[in-house]
Each structure stands twice: as C-alpha cells, then as structure tokens.
Amino acid sequence: MNEKRNGPSLTLLLGTPVTEPQGSLFGRLKDIAVATGADAGRIAGLVLKTKQGLELVPATEVRSTPSGMLELRSTDALRPLRGDENFILLKQDLLDRQIIDVHGRKVVRVNDVDLQWFSRDEKQDLRVREVEVGLRGAVRRLLLGVVPRNALDMLARKIPARVIPWEFVDVIEVDPARRVKLKIEHDRLAQLHPSDIADILEELAPAEREAILTTLDEEVAAEALEEVEPKLQKALVESLDSETAAGIVEEMDPGAAADLLAELPEERSEAILEEMDPEERQEVEDLLEFREDSAAGRMTPAFVQAPFEATVADGVEALRAFEGSPESITEVYLVDEQGILKGVVPLGRMVLAKPATRLAVLTEQRVISCKADDHQNYVAELFDKYNLRALPVVNEEGRLVGIVEADHVIAFLRDKI
Amino acid sequence: MLRRWRTRILLFLAVLGPGFITANVDNDPNGILTYSQSGAQFGYSLLWTIIPITLALIIVQEMCARMGVVTGKGLSDLIREEFGLRMTVLIMALLVIVNFGNVIGEFAGIAGSLQLFHLSKYISVPICALLVWLLAVRGDYKSVEKIFLAASVFYIAYIITGVISGPSWRTAIVATVKLPGKSAWSQPGYIFMVVSVIGTTIAPWMQFYLQSSIVEKGVSIRNYAATRLDVIVGSIFTDVVAWFIIVACAATLWAHGMGNIGVPADAAEAMKPLAGAYAFLLFAFGLFNASFFAASVLPLSTAYTVCEGLGLESGVDKSFREAPVFYWLYTLLIAGGTAVVLIPDFPLVQFSIFSQALNGVLLPIVIVFMLFLINREDLMGKHVNSAWFNAAAWLTAIIVTILSGILVVQQVAGAWKH
Numbered sequence: 124m125n126e127k128r129n130g131p132s133l134t135l136l137l138g139t140p141v142t143e144p145q146g147s148l149f150g151r152l153k154d155i156a157v158a159t160g161a162d163a164g165r166i167a168g169l170v171l172k173t174k175q176g177l178e179l180v181p182a183t184e185v186r187s188t189p190s191g192m193l194e195l196r197s198t199d200a201l202r203p204l205r206g207d208e209n210f211i212l213l214k215q216d217l218l219d220r221q222i223i224d225v226h227g228r229k230v231v232r233v234n235d236v237d238l239q240w241f242s243r244d245e246k247q248d249l250r251v252r253e254v255e256v257g258l259r260g261a262v263r264r265l266l267l268g269v270v271p272r273n274a275l276d277m278l279a280r281k282i283p284a285r286v287i288p289w290e291f292v293d294v295i296e297v298d299p300a301r302r303v304k305l306k307i308e309h310d311r312l313a314q315l316h317p318s319d320i321a322d323i324l325e326e327l328a329p330a331e332r333e334a335i336l337t338t339l340d341e342e343v344a345a346e347a348l349e350e351v352e353p354k355l356q357k358a359l360v361e362s363l364d365s366e367t368a369a370g371i372v373e374e375m376d377p378g379a380a381a382d383l384l385a386e387l388p389e390e391r392s393e394a395i396l397e398e399m400d401p402e403e404r405q406e407v408e409d410l411l412e413f414r415e416d417s418a419a420g421r422m423t424p425a426f427v428q429a430p431f432e433a434t435v436a437d438g439v440e441a442l443r444a445f446e447g448s449p450e451s452i453t454e455v456y457l458v459d460e461q462g463i464l465k466g467v468v469p470l471g472r473m474v475l476a477k478p479a480t481r482l483a484v485l486t487e488q489r490v491i492s493c494k495a496d497d498h499q500n501y502v503a504e505l506f507d508k509y510n511l512r513a514l515p516v517v518n519e520e521g522r523l524v525g526i527v528e529a530d531h532v533i534a535f536l537r538d539k540i
Numbered sequence: 541m542l543r544r545w546r547t548r549i550l551l552f553l554a555v556l557g558p559g560f561i562t563a564n565v566d567n568d569p570n571g572i573l574t575y576s577q578s579g580a581q582f583g584y585s586l587l588w589t590i591i592p593i594t595l596a597l598i599i600v601q602e603m604c605a606r607m608g609v610v611t612g613k614g615l616s617d618l619i620r621e622e623f624g625l626r627m628t629v630l631i632m633a634l635l636v637i638v639n640f641g642n643v644i645g646e647f648a649g650i651a652g653s654l655q656l657f658h659l660s661k662y663i664s665v666p667i668c669a670l671l672v673w674l675l676a677v678r679g680d681y682k683s684v685e686k687i688f689l690a691a692s693v694f695y696i697a698y699i700i701t702g703v704i705s706g707p708s709w710r711t712a713i714v715a716t717v718k719l720p721g722k723s724a725w726s727q728p729g730y731i732f733m734v735v736s737v738i739g740t741t742i743a744p745w746m747q748f749y750l751q752s753s754i755v756e757k758g759v760s761i762r763n764y765a766a767t768r769l770d771v772i773v774g775s776i777f778t779d780v781v782a783w784f785i786i787v788a789c790a791a792t793l794w795a796h797g798m799g800n801i802g803v804p805a806d807a808a809e810a811m812k813p814l815a816g817a818y819a820f821l822l823f824a825f826g827l828f829n830a831s832f833f834a835a836s837v838l839p840l841s842t843a844y845t846v847c848e849g850l851g852l853e854s855g856v857d858k859s860f861r862e863a864p865v866f867y868w869l870y871t872l873l874i875a876g877g878t879a880v881v882l883i884p885d886f887p888l889v890q891f892s893i894f895s896q897a898l899n900g901v902l903l904p905i906v907i908v909f910m911l912f913l914i915n916r917e918d919l920m921g922k923h924v925n926s927a928w929f930n931a932a933a934w935l936t937a938i939i940v941t942i943l944s945g946i947l948v949v950q951q952v953a954g955a956w957k958h
Contacts, residue, residue, distance in 0.1 A: 219621050221851075232851025234625065256851065264625045328612035329760075358758045 130239035130252055131187075132279075133213055134264050135272060141171055141185070141193045149173060149195060155238070156210035157251065164289060166238075166249050167210055169193075177204040182249035187240065191272070211294055213251070221327065222254065225311040226291035228319045230326035234260030237286065254292050257285025313343045321350035324359070333362050336371070345374030348383075357386045360395070369398030376447070377403065378423035378531065381410035410525075418502045419495035421535065422516045422525035423447075428456045429482060431465045436478040438468065451528060453512040457482055462522040464492055464515055492517050495524060499535055506532050557689060558753035559605060559767065561837070562746050563597065563774035564692040567781055568834035569649025569804050570642065570896075572827060574740040575782050576807040578733045579789025581799040584708075584715035585724040587786060589734055591716065593741045594779040596936045600907060601771045603914050603925070603933065604747045608754035609764050610923045615751040615906075616849030618913050628849045631909075634902045636869075639745050639842040641895020643877035646838060649831030651881050652805030656824040662882060669878040672836045673871065676856050691833045695781045697826035702784030704822070705815045707791035716783070735947045741782070742940060744902045747910065749841040752848065761923070788819070839873035897951045900944035907937045 139152045150173030158167040168179040184200040185193050195201075211217060213236050221230050235255040240247050259282040266275050293312055312320065312335070320339075324332050324347065336344050336359060348356060348371060360368050360383060372380045372395055384392040384407060392411075396404050406424050413419035425447035429438045438455050445452065455473060457466035466486030476485055492515040493502055505514055506529065514527045567575075578586040604615060611618060620628040650668045651661035675687070724730060750771075759767050789807055792814040793799065801807050804827055812820040840856075843866050847854030853863035860867050880886055911933055915924050925933060 219625060232620070234851070261625060261629075261850070265629060328755075330612065332612075354758050358760050361760055361762065 130237055132255070132260070132263060133218065133236035133238060134260075134267055135276065136238065137214060139191070139193050141169075141195060143195055143198060146194075149198075150178070152193060153177065154215055155213040155249075156204075156208070157213060159209050159211060164251070166251060167208075169249075170204055170212065171201075175203070177206075178202065179204045183243065183246040185249075186247060217254070217294060220294075221331075222287075223293040223312065223323055224256075224287045224291060225293050225315070226287065228315060228323065230323055231256040231287070235263055251289045253286040253288050255284060255286050258282050259284045313339055317343070317346035318350045320347035324351055325355055329358065329362060332359055337363065337367055341370045342374045344371045349375055349379045353382070353386060356383055360387065361391065365391075365394040366398050369395045372407075373399050373403045376423050377406040377410060377425060378421065378525075380407050382415065382420070385411060385415055413495065416499050417495065418493045418497040418499065418514075418516050418527055419525065421499050421502060421531050422495075422527045423531075424525040426456060426513075426515075426523070426526045427452055427454075428458050428523060431457045431459050431483055433457070433482050434478065435473055435476050435480045435482060435485075438473055438482050439478070451530075453528075455482065456515055456523055456526075457486060458523055461520070464490060464517050464521060464523040466490060467515065469512075490515075492523075493527075494518075499532075502527055503532050503536060557770065558750055558757060559601060559771035560692060560774035560777065561688045562601065562750040562753070563771075563778040564695060564781075565688075565749075565834045565837045566597075566741060566743060566746060567695060567698075567778055567785075567830055568642065568646055568838075569652070569827065569831045570645045571740045571782070572649075572785060572807075572830055573801070573804040574733075574736050575785040576789045576793075576804060577801050578737055579786035580793035580801050580807065580810075582724070582727065582730060582733060583790040583794040584712050584787070585720040585730075586733060586737060587712060587715040587783065588717070588719050589737050590779050590783050590786075593738055593782075594775055596738070596940065597742055597775040597779070598772055599929075599933050599936050600742055600747065600910075601750055601775060602768060603910055604751040605754055605767050605771050606764070606923055607910070607914055607920070608751040609759050609761055609767060610920050612755055614755055614845070614848045615748045615910070616845045618919070619909055620849045620851070622913060622916070622919075623909065631902070631905065632846045632849050634898060634905075635744060635748070636842060636846060636873075638895055638898045638902055639838055640873060640876060641891060641898070642743075642745070643835065643838050643842075643873050644880050644891060644895075646831050646835035647877045647881040649804060649827060650835060652803050653808070653824050653828035653831060656805055656808055656820075656827075665878050665881050668832060668835070669874050672832070672839070673874050675836055676840050676870070677867070688833065688837065691829060692777075694829040695777075695826065697822040697829070698781050698788070699784045701811075701815075701819050701822045701826065702788040702791075704819045705788040705791040705811070707787045712787050712790070732947075732950050735943045735950070738940070738943050739896070739900060739903075739947045741779070742903065743899060744906045745838065745841055745845075747906055748845040749837065752841070752844055788815070788823070791815075792819070835874075835877070839870050839877070842873060843867075843870035897948045900948040900951075903944050904937065904941035907940060911937060 133155065137152055137154070141149050141152060143149045150171040152169055153172040154170040156167045156170055156179060158165050166182050168181045169185060171178045171180060178201045180195065180201050184196045186196060188194050217233050217236060219233060221232055223229075224231050233254050233256060237252045237255060239250055239252040241250060242248070259279050262282055263275060263279045266278070270278065291311070312323075315323075320343070324335065327335070336348070339347065348359065351359065360372070363371070372383065375383070380403075384395065387395070396408065399407070410419070410422070410424065425445075427438075427441050427445050429441045433441070441455065442449065442452065453470055455468045455470065456464060457468065459465050466483055467490050468482050468485045469487070472485045473482070491505060491509050491511065493505060495516055495518050502514060505511060512529050515523055516525045516527060518524050607613075607615065607618065613621075616628065616632065619631060647665055647669065651665050654664040655661060754767060788811070789801075792811050793801070793807065796814055798810050801810070805824070808820055808823040808827060811823055844854050846852075846869060847863070847866045850865075852865045854866040855863060858866070880891070911925075911930075914920055915930065917924055
C-alpha cells in the first residue's frame, strides 16, 4: 500500500535527466507513450529527447536512481520515434484533455497522471495507476519549478486526491488525421445506461462525439441518441455520413427516428431514408407525414396486437413475435379483421389469466383512444385523466395505427416547462 | 418552397443570438461613459473611430465564432488544452479581476441610472442584484437568452435619443468618414480618448463569452454562414448605437460647452435642460437597461469561463451541489459587486481605472492566443485564417496591443498623479 502511494507523477517525472550506463547525460524524459490496440493501456515506452531527436525506450530498460535520475541499462533497446505509431502520449494527448470517467459517468479534465514502478521478470517496469482530476494534481503542476520538488511532493500529498483508476478512463483523443485513438474499445462505455451515455455525449466536442458514436454498437448508439436533447441529436446526425446515420436511425424507435428526421434538412433526411431498410423506412416515412405536435407525430408504430378472438396463449405468442424492445410494452391491443381497435388488455391481467382464456374477456371496459390528428396537449390530458401507461391512436376509420407511450408524453411535457 | 423559406428564416432567427447579444453587452455603462465623454468633450471629431472599430470588432469576434463552431470547445478549453494549466490559471485569474471590476461598473450604472429617477441605491442595487442572480439560477438558458435578446432591442433608446437631440447630420456623417484635421489632434486628451473608445469596444471577456455561447448553441459548420452574419449584424448594431450616443452628447453637451462627465448618469442629467425630458428619460432608461443587461451576463460568463478552463463542473442546469465552484464564483461576483457599490466613499473611479488597465494587459494576450489557435491546422482543419484575414487580424492585434499599452500607461500615470 505504501509503495503504491509513492509512485511518481507524470509532471514530476517529465524533464528528468536520463543517463547512459556510464553516467554521462543522454537526454531528458519528454513524454510517455501508451500503447493502443491489443496492448491498450500499457506503457509502450519512455520518449526521450536526445541530440539525435526523439527516441523511444521500453520502461524495463530504464532504472530510477536514488538521486532521482533515470539510468539506461543499455542503449541497445533505443529506437527512434517515428510519430506514426498510434501511441497515446501522456503529456501531449492526455494532460489537460477531457476524458470519460466511465465509473463516475462523466467527462473530466486531466490534471496529472500517477505512475507506478513495479517489478516484472526481475526488472522494473512502469505502469499508469490513475489519473488525477482534482486539486492535488493542479497544485503540483502550478508550483512545479517554484517550490523544490521534494517539498512540493510532500505538500501535494497533503491535499486529498481526486483520482480515476486507469481502467475506468476512456480516452477520446482525435489526432490531426482524424483517426481516433482509444485506450479501450468502448466496452465499458457501452455498458452504461443510454441516458448516461447521452449525458457524456452532450459534454463533449463534436469530433469526439462523432468518434464515440461511430465506435459504439449501432443499437447502443441508437438508444443513446434517443436520449440526447433534440438540438444536439440533429447536429450529431448531420455530422455522420448518411450510411452510418441510417444504420443508427434504423435501430431507433420509429417515432423517435421520425422526430429526428423531421428536424433535418429535407435533402439530408431523404439521403438517410434512402440508405435504410425498406421496412423501417416505410414506418418512418409514414410517421413523417404527420404534424409533429399531433398524436400521430408523437406515436410509435411499434405495438403488439392480436385478433379479437385470440386467447391469452395467442397473445403471448404475439408478444414473442414482437420485433421492438419488449420492455416498453404495457398492453396488448385487440383488433378485428379490418384492423379496427376493439379492446385493450393490460399485460398484468394477461399474466394472471389462464392460457386458454379469451383476451376479449380481459379487456378494459371502455377503450380509450385518440385520433391521429388530435393535438398533443389533448393526448397529455387523456394520460392524466385516465392514468394511462400507453394510448392507442386510430385513424379516420378507427383502425389502430400506433400508440403513444407515457415517456413520450413526459418528454413533451418537460419541453414545455 | 414555402417550407424551405420558412426553414431559412427560422434558421436565421434561431442563430441570431450569441453574436448579437455579446456585441450589445459590450455597450455597458463603462462603454456608454466613454462614448458620452468623447461626444461631450470633442463633439463630432471622434466619430471617425467608429468604422475601424467596427471592423476590428468583427474580425476578432468572427475568429471566436469560427473557433467555437469548428472545434466545439470554448476559448478557455482550448487555451487549457494547447497552452497548459499554468497559463490558463494566470489568464483566468486576470479575467476574474478584470471582470469583477466590470461588474462593479455595471452595478454602479444601475445605481446611477435609478438615482436619476430618485431611487436610492441602497434599495435599487440589492434588488437588481437579486434579480440578476435569480435570472440565471432559476431560469433556463433558453429563456435567459430570449430575455437578453429582448433587452438588446432597448438599445434603440439611444438611437432615438440621438435623433431627438437634433444633431447636425451633415457634420456628423462627414466626421464619420473623414479623419479630423490637425487642430483636433492637438487638443489635450484627444489621443487618450481615441484609445479609450477603442479599448472599451473590444474587451477580453467578450471573446470567451461569445465562443462558449456558440458552443452551447451547438451551431454546426454548415450553418456557420448564419452565425457569421449574426456576429457582423451584432457588431454593426452595437457601433451604430455607440455612434448615436456620441452624436447625442455632441449635439447637446458639447454644443453648450458642458464637457465634463464623471459617471454615465451625468450625461443624462446634463441632457435634460438641453434636449428635453424625453431625451433624458430615454438616455436614463437606456443606461439602466445596459447596466442590468451587462450585470446579468458578466458574472455568469466569468463563472462559465473559469470553470471550463479549470475543468470544473459548470452550467445553470447543474445543481448547487454538483457545481459548487461555478455557483460560488457567480454568487460572489454579484454579491461583491453589490457590496462595493454600496460602501460609502469607495474609491470607485480608481478601481475602475485599475480594472481598465488590467483589461488592457489581458486583451493582447487573449488576441494573440486566439491567433495562434485559429491558425493551427490540427484544430481548425481547412477553416484556419486565410492569408489576408491573418494580415488583417495581426494588424488589429498589433494596433489594439499598442493602444492598450498606451491606455494602461496613461491610466496608471494618471492614477499616480491623483
């Protein structure tokens, strides 16, 4: 534990003289390179500034001496740094930059990086322990060179640290060639709740947002995008190419997708629609026909329906066959041969009933529905009055065309506040 | 077709905002005082400065807007990332002091303008401070921005005052496009006034505020043309207002040889018998609006900028517990500004000179940093400055630097003598 606390910090280590085995000065420590790809997160080597230019040396070939200098074991392991290795350089790419704290689910700025010597195969190796985002790192940086190193180190240790363990750090460095370097593939990020990912996206700059959105799985990206505020949603989709955008929009809830596409310029939304699967495209295009502030503009065409004569077992089958996300379902809708809405069965009643029971028996006494062109304010009123979870939307002939879910209403009401 | 036109107009209205607001806040009580003084002391002979100032303002503001749109990051973010923590802390410390000085100026403006209506400052200032504080903490950004936009419209009060004051239009227009003769330059204090007018029009906080607001608005590069228009329209409108303030004071105070103005409210008071009650009312109302408006923007902008640069949580949509530094800084700036104005016999003028001098120190640093940042291809891609724009921008930077330097020296020397 004690050893753990005494690792060097990046800012204190930078600029340290590096000597050859014989003791003559060889260069100074300029930066520390961290690997990406398979070895992501491991220190690939120390970058030394020498008379010959920048050289990279593995940390195992360097020994820290009691006098606070670094000593090369031999000069054989040195190789020049070409600059196209796709490393993350701790000083250049991490210090002062924004990173994602995957554990704390937010975006923070790096003040310092804590490193740690550890033994490996009887040699000393260096690893990144944690990233400092609090006052301690800041004080260390500000007073460096003003206060003697040892005193500064003592002082800094008195300040409580705010650190993020290295494994929870997600670096989103975009280099000049617009390639994105990632410390980890966004595995941990993808496991966050879509709303948390959305919050993180909102904190970042456009290039970084794009980078993250395109590396995420399409389904995760779609869920996150649904939670992002509309203005930003639009900006994000506009920055993606049509194909990538179509891939994500396809995975979105059709209602949300239609709302998003309606916000885009016409050429752009058409280009995205063009790239989409015909089936999803049709659904979204149908929704785009409606006014945004009408019930139809708020609804989703993804719902579970069953014939009026169906039994509970049939209803369960219909649920299994449902393609959308099952967790949003609260009711099953009964329709006749023409698709006219005949009844609404809450999921709870279905669960409690026997498989052979007819669904028509379980239906609500009075079916509450609204017309496609009803105003959204009216929809909200119905939700309030009848304590609804979902509201079926019917067209002129009474045919079921979609449903409005409670979260859509909440989203719209919050916009109004 | 109809839909396309509607989108276009909506797009412009949606984008009209940050640039327009920023430029307008620039006409704060300090600015109004400077313009009034220049009109009262030197008549129309300082009007020629308006066109070059407008150009300089546009050049500087446009760079900020472009950086905000392309990088999606605030100016303090960029300074932090590219110039390191130490430089950021230094600049932020300077900015807080400078802006605190400005905040005091705004509250002094509120006090002065309401005193014209016989409202004691011990009542008006605390109430306004509370309103300002609530506006940001309890309102959301969208409605706050709408209020600010609406407040910008009230600057028209100055234009009307200018018209009512019955100036000699011909003289005014000629003086705007023609450099004055030698005799004007040899007047005592003339050069100092030129420097002051330029110095008050381009302030360091504006660059930070504008860039952050544009980032907050999430303008994409495709819609940049509209944002640029917003910046240009805003800068021109602001300087048109400045022009009318100078003209109004020239037509009334200067024409009657009343050149001495200490605080902006003096101008309104002096105008009363010369241009009538309406001119007085409009001038006083304009002053109150400008003070209140700037008092709402400056503390908020300072808190945002500092927290962004230092990587602390910020934003009015966060709770007090989530973003403590942001709210404390914001609250302290307002409370401190109010307290200072209410202290009897506080050396207000000296303090304002001190903060103006720091303004002059900070501005060149900020502009030079901006020029370095905006020419970095890895940040800006193909949106770096073009060669001629760079030439114009560097020229602006150099002139502003020299003028700020002169201003600092003059003010410090002046304060020394007192």
